[in-house]
């Protein structure tokens with residue numbers, strides 16, 4: 001049987017590291033960092049990790065709101081959306097994730113655009 005994306009990304013441990021790196025990149029990315037000024041970084045990292053764990057076929061540990069409810073009213077732009085995706089891809093590269101897995105993550109993230117941008 002093929003391994004799930006969750007398993008190929010290193011399970012909960014691997015994904016927790018990837019999510020933590022992605023959030024650190026967001027906080028240092030001037031295109032989006034102002035959005036997170038009021039965020040509790042530890043909570044943000046945990047929410048991001050749990051969302052990713054659930055979304056890649058791991059255990060159902062995410063307890064947050066869905067993407068539309070989370071981002072509704074934030075007036076997020078295309079530029080901001082692309083900046084978030086760039087950071088996540090960079091985090092995958094920092095953690096030596098393979099090309100096929102990067103493509104699969106990108107495909108899933110891109111599909112969420114209509115629930116996040118200008119909603």
Ligand code: HEM
Nearest residue numbers: 032035039040047048051064065070076080081084109112
């Ligand atoms: C595919 C792209 C994205 C995904 C998968 C995503 C995912 C998430 C998740 C899982 C949460 C945490 C929800 C929770 O734990 O309850 C969150 C919160 C948030 N997201 Fe996104 N997001 C994306 C794009 C964006 C963009 C483009 C922006 C704007 C720059 C943005 C701004 C925020 C903010 C400000 C929060 C709230 C942080 C807080 O409550 O401290 N997101 N997002």
